Every structure is written in structure tokens, then in C-alpha cells.
Amino acid sequence: MGFSATTPTLLWCHRGTAIVNAPDRIISVLAGDLVIAPQGAFITGSSPEHLTGVVVPICFPEMDIAGATRRLHLGHVWSDRMIAECSRSLLGEQKLSADIARLFDDRAKPPKNPTAPAALAVAKQLQVNPANQTSLLDFAKQQNVSSRTLQRQFLSGTGYSFSEWRAAFRVAAAAELLAHQFTIANAASMVGFEATSSLTRAFKRHTGVTPSAFTTGSVGMGIAGKTSPVPAVTTFARAEGDQLLWIYKGTATVTTPGYCRFLGSGETVTIPGGTDTRLDIAAGSIALPVPWDFADTQLPNTTALDQALVFGMRTMATIPFAPLDETERVIAEQDLIPTI
Numbered sequence: 335m336g337f338s339a340t341t342p343t344l345l346w347c348h349r350g351t352a353i354v355n356a357p358d359r360i361i362s363v364l365a366g367d368l369v370i371a372p373q374g375a376f377i378t379g380s381s382p383e384h385l386t387g388v389v390v391p392i393c394f395p396e397m398d399i400a401g402a403t404r405r406l407h408l409g410h411v412w413s414d415r416m417i418a419e420c421s422r423s424l425l426g427e428q429k430l431s432a433d434i435a436r437l438f439d440d441r442a443k444p445p446k447n448p449t450a451p452a453a454l455a456v457a458k459q460l461q462v463n464p465a466n467q468t469s470l471l472d473f474a475k476q477q478n479v480s481s482r483t484l485q486r487q488f489l490s491g492t493g494y495s496f497s498e499w500r501a502a503f504r505v506a507a508a509a510e511l512l513a514h515q516f517t518i519a520n521a522a523s524m525v526g527f528e529a530t531s532s533l534t535r536a537f538k539r540h541t542g543v544t545p546s547a548f549t550t551g552s553v554g555m556g557i558a559g560k561t562s563p564v565p566a567v568t569t570f571a572r573a574e575g576d577q578l579l580w581i582y583k584g585t586a587t588v589t590t591p592g593y594c595r596f597l598g599s600g601e602t603v604t605i606p607g608g609t610d611t612r613l614d615i616a617a618g619s620i621a622l623p624v625p626w627d628f629a630d631t632q633l634p635n636t637t638a639l640d641q642a643l644v645f646g647m648r649t650m651a652t653i654p655f656a657p658l659d660e661t662e663r664v665i666a667e668q669d670l671i672p673t674i
Contacts, residue, residue: 343393344430345369345377346416348643350387353378356403358447359461363389366409368416370399370438388640390420395657396429402444404506406437407513411561414583417643418564418620425613425621426571426655433562442509442541445502448491452477452484460500464507465526470496505540508533518545566617570666571655575607577623582639584619588612589670597621602628610658612670623654 345354347363354361356375363369365387377389408416419434447457456473460466473496474481488496504525511521522533537545564584579588581597588595588603589612597603602624605611615621622642636644658666 341373341393342397342399343371343373343375343391344397344399344419344434345371345375346390346392346413346420348388348390348413348417349640352387352389354389354403358458359403361403361405363387363405366407366412368406368408368412368437370404370406372403375403388636388643390417390643392416392420392423392430394423394428394430399438402446404443405510407510408437414564414620415562417582417622417639418567420643421615421620421622422567422569424623424654425567425569426657427567427569428657431565433565442506442537444506445492445494445499448488448499450487450491452479453487453491453496456484456496457499457503460503464500464504465524467526501536502540505533505537508537508545509541512545521545564618564620566619567613567615569613569615569655570610570658570663570670571613572610572658572662573605573607573655577605577607577654578626578628579603579605579613580622580624580628580642582620582622582642585616586619586621587614589614591669610662610666610669611655612666 345363345368347365347367347369349365351362351364354363354369354371354375354377356371358372361369369375415434419431422431444461448454452474455477459468459473468476470484471481474484477484479487485496488494488499492499494502504527507525508521508527511524512518516524518533519530522530525533527533527536534544537543579586580602581599583599585599586597588597588605590605590609595603613621623645624642625645628638628641628645
């Protein structure tokens with residue numbers, strides 16, 4: 335097990351492949367995938383001992399994401415932006431950036447699961463195989479309840495009738511396929527629609543747009559289009575213990591009381607534990623906490639960036655930099671001389 339989420343978390347697949355095991359579904363991910371994962375999700379296939387993929391957790395104390403596990407395929411061109419967002423989370427920032435949060439304003443997210451046992455068991459079968467054509471009556475027989483009871487469980491638990499819930503989930507599943515460049519016809523067939531026109535009608539009913547419009551990137555889980563630029567970051571934080579910071583890309587300035595240093599790509603700096611620190615990271619730049627033996631050791635078949643990201647994954651449970659509270663930040667802003 336490489337990482338286990340104690341809170342809702344974003345998981346960015348930076349390289350290779352891995353498996354996200356969530357309470358409601360299991361998803362295979364590849365480079366360029368972003369998964370919205372609930373509490374309890376964990377990653378396999380990305381541990382240092384079995385590194386077939388590098389998956390980066392992104393989690394903020396004030397990050398409010400909810401709903402079923404879902405995947406967006408953004409493509410590898412988003413990697414720097416997602417690694418920068420991971421950096422923000424490790425450096426003590428509290429909230430997900432607005433441009434990343436907007437990626438989840440999708441209309442094709444899966445419907446919520448019912449809570450009643452019989453309906454939930456049926457929903458899980460359909461999540462495993464959206465193309466399952468079993469009727470409401472036959473599902474009810476499987477669960478030893480009446481079709482009326484099963485229908486009522488779906489309505490009360492999700493707001494959807496059984497058939498509408500299944501259609502909504504098929505639309506969400508088709509959206510994932512479209513984001514991975516499957517044709518509309520193939521997506522329709524793979525999720526259980528008898529014809530492309532059936533998918534189009536359901537897609538428009540549940541998202542407000544047609545599948546062809548969705549794949550242009552105008553709506554949530556379609557291809558995300560132009561990458562958001564890596565923003566400049568100024569953060570005030572305190573290292574819990576002595577911490578080594580590596581400038582993966584670009585430039586940054588580290589300021590502590592009585593000390594100020596400008597850093598370029600590839601350089602590292604030691605920040606003493608318990609020290610109020612101002613970090614000014616330039617636009618387009620990325621700084622990452624790294625292990626003390628970072629310069630001397632390297633995991634097999636990895637780059638320096640892979641090693642830094644795996645270290646970040648290990649330390650998500652104990653964030654290297656803690657945010658300052660409002661009073662501490664005011665004092666820090668007075669003590670630390672502006673550097674840019």
C-alpha cells in the first residue's frame with residue numbers, strides 16, 4: 335500500500351500506472367489521470383518497492399469535495415500544475431486553488447449511491463459493469479425484495495428512479511471514456527446504450543450538452559484544454575522539524591528571521607524546525623520538501639522528481655510545514671522582510 339487517504343483527497347497519476355482502491359469502486363489510473371477519492375481510498379502499485387507508477391496525493395485542510403469516486407483525464411501536460419498544487423499542500427497552504435477546483439464543476443459526475451442495502455448492492459453491480467442489462471424486476475428477485483421496494487429505495491436514497499440512476503451512471507461512465515478519446519459510438523456500446531442516439535439523449539438530459547460538445551472541453555470531465563499556468567506562491571509556515579526544501583523548477587526565496595536566500599532550479603536549502611518561514615515561489619516554479627539523503631540516494635528506475643514525489647506521498651500524514659494561525663502570521667509578516 336503506497337498511500338491511504340484519511341480525508342477526501344485528489345490523486346494525480348504523474349507516471350506509469352496504479353490502482354486506486356476506494357470504498358465505492360476500484361479504478362485503474364494511468365499518467366495524466368486525476369481521481370477525486372473519498373476518505374479510505376488507498377493506492378496500490380505505487381510503493382517504492384513496487385514502483386510501477388507515481389501517484390501524487392493532493393489534500394488541503396479546507397478542501398471540500400464530496401460524492402462518488404471519479405476520474406478526470408487531463409493528460410500529461412497538466413503534470414507541472416498538479417505537482418505545484420501538491421507542493422502548496424505540503425507547504426502549509428489551506429485551500430485548493432480556484433483553477434483546480436473548477437475542474438470538478440462537471441455535470442457528468444456519477445449519481446450518489448443509495449443507502450438501503452438492496453439498492454446499494456444493485457448500484458455496486460452496475461458500477462462494476464454499467465452495460466449490465468438486468469431489469470429492475472430481476473434485480474429485485476436477486477435481492478429478495480419486491481420491485482416496488484427496490485424502486486422506492488433508489489428514489490429515497492438518490493432522488494432518481496432505478497432506470498434514471500442507471501442512465502446517469504452510464505452517462506458518467508461514458509464521459510470518462512470520452513475523456514480518454516474513445517469515440518461516442520464505442521462509449522455508448524461499452525456502457526450499455528443500444529444506440530449512439532440513446533447515449534446522446536441521456537447525455538443531454540443529464541448534462542445539458544451532447545457528447546460531442548462535452549469532448550471539446552466545455553464541460554467538466556471532458557478534455558481539460560489549455561493547462562493552467564503554475565502560479566506564484568507566497569506562504570508563511572513553520573517547519574515541524576528540520577526540513578530540506580528542493581527547487582525542482584524555477585526560482586524561490588526563503589526568508590527566516592535574520593536569513594534570506596535566493597534559490598535556483600536544482601538547489602536545496604535547510605529550514606530549521608520551529609522557525610517561522612516565508613516562502614516566495616516565483617510563477618512557473620515548484621519547490622518540494624525532500625528527504626535528507628535526497629542528493630545521495632535514488633530509488634531504482636526513478637528520476638529525482640519521482641523520488642521527491644514518493645517522499646511527499648509518504649509524508650502526507652504529517653505535513654512538513656504547518657500553517658501559521660492569524661496572529662502568528664501577522665507577527666511573521668512584520669518580522670520577515672519582503673523579498674519580491
